[in-house]
Amino acid sequence: MESISFIDLTLTSALALFVVGFVGGMVSGFIGSGGAFVMTPAMMTLGVPGIVAVASNICHKFPKALVAAIKRHKYGQVDVKLGIIMGLFAELGMLVGKNVMTDIKNTYGDTGTSLYVSVVFVVVLAIVGSFVLRDALRMRKAEKQSGGVEAAHKLTRLASWVQSIHIPGTMMYFDSLKSKVSLLIVAPLGFATGLLASAIAVGGFVGVPAMMYVLGAPAIMASATELVVAFIMGLGGTILYALDGVVDVRLAMIILAGSLFGVQIGAIGTTYVQDSVVKFVMGLIMIIVLFSRFFYVPGYLSNLELIDPMAPETIAYLKLLGDITLVLALATGGLTIIVAIIKGMAEHRRKVSAS
Numbered sequence: 001m002e003s004i005s006f007i008d009l010t011l012t013s014a015l016a017l018f019v020v021g022f023v024g025g026m027v028s029g030f031i032g033s034g035g036a037f038v039m040t041p042a043m044m045t046l047g048v049p050g051i052v053a054v055a056s057n058i059c060h061k062f063p064k065a066l067v068a069a070i071k072r073h074k075y076g077q078v079d080v081k082l083g084i085i086m087g088l089f090a091e092l093g094m095l096v097g098k099n100v101m102t103d104i105k106n107t108y109g110d111t112g113t114s115l116y117v118s119v120v121f122v123v124v125l126a127i128v129g130s131f132v133l134r135d136a137l138r139m140r141k142a143e144k145q146s147g148g149v150e151a152a153h154k155l156t157r158l159a160s161w162v163q164s165i166h167i168p169g170t171m172m173y174f175d176s177l178k179s180k181v182s183l184l185i186v187a188p189l190g191f192a193t194g195l196l197a198s199a200i201a202v203g204g205f206v207g208v209p210a211m212m213y214v215l216g217a218p219a220i221m222a223s224a225t226e227l228v229v230a231f232i233m234g235l236g237g238t239i240l241y242a243l244d245g246v247v248d249v250r251l252a253m254i255i256l257a258g259s260l261f262g263v264q265i266g267a268i269g270t271t272y273v274q275d276s277v278v279k280f281v282m283g284l285i286m287i288i289v290l291f292s293r294f295f296y297v298p299g300y301l302s303n304l305e306l307i308d309p310m311a312p313e314t315i316a317y318l319k320l321l322g323d324i325t326l327v328l329a330l331a332t333g334g335l336t337i338i339v340a341i342i343k344g345m346a347e348h349r350r351k352v353s354a355s
Contacts, residue, residue: 021255025262050113055241057201062234079176083228089190097198115300133283159216295322
């Protein structure tokens with residue numbers, strides 16, 4: 001594979017990466033998606049090729065995910081068995097996806113990997129983000145109609161059907177589902193999670209919704225269990241990408257340093273907020289980041305001569321729009337989580353005083 005040139009780090013870029021890691025850590029601890037859907041675009045904005053951004057984020061992911069998983073396990077939110085099983089199958093998906101990324105690098109170079117990562121971001125975020133955001137708004141409306149009482153967890157029709165399937169020799173009981181589910185159903189969900197993680201360094205876009213809407217886990221437990229999956233994927237994925245020499249340990253360590261602070265705040269916040277808030281934050285950040293990556297796609301296509309050449313000024317303008325949108329995503333994610341935590345803690349204190 002063509003050699004990789006890592007970017008030069010300055011004090012400014014290092015501080016920027018630390019802040020990105022901090023916000024991404026809060027997101028990770030709060031919604032269990034790993035936060036890489038913020039970190040990967042931020043690294044690419046600083047000039048990191050797509051394949052290096054993904055590989056370095058995967059590298060930083062597994063120690064942070066382990067810290068967050070242990071933290072949330074203390075709150076009884078982690079289904080360890082489900083996380084390990086999905087994680088093992090996710091590792092197979094990671095292997096396949098890594099080979100796809102490597103082939104793109106060999107054929108189209110760094111720009112090709114950046115285009116690939118950006119397109120996957122746009123498509124996945126559009127689908128999953130809109131679905132999760134709509135579901136969060138519906139749940140919030142139901143909570144208001146019930147006088148502020150959190151709506152009881154209800155299975156989707158798909159989850160009810162999945163839990164009703166019985167395939168001899170493949171059934172396994174999971175605490176988060178309070179039901180047995182066939183491993184033949186869990187396996188492809190785990191594989192898809194790893195496949196996506198190999199492309200954009202985060203599989204939570206598949207893993208969390210899959211556990212919630214397909215298997216029937218509550219949002220809080222799905223997001224926490226995803227951290228176990230992220231740990232297993234991150235460990236194996238780091239080894240796979242490192243063998244190709246595309247892991248920038250410097251970037252991974254700076255982001256990890258910020259993440260380890262942020263993840264503590266995010267994990268604590270889950271004990272004070274309702275499921276609808278977790279889903280709303282997840283969907284909102286996804287939609288904003290979608291537009292951030294979207295503005296970069298025309299420039300990549302032009303540089304690869306897949307479309308008519310664009311003027312350098314136009315490409316620079318679109319890049320600026322993408323950068324501004326990314327900053328908006330970081331600010332929105334961080335502030336929304338902090339406000340949700342403050343409000344949740346205040347409400348908790350009121351309930352304790354009233355009792």
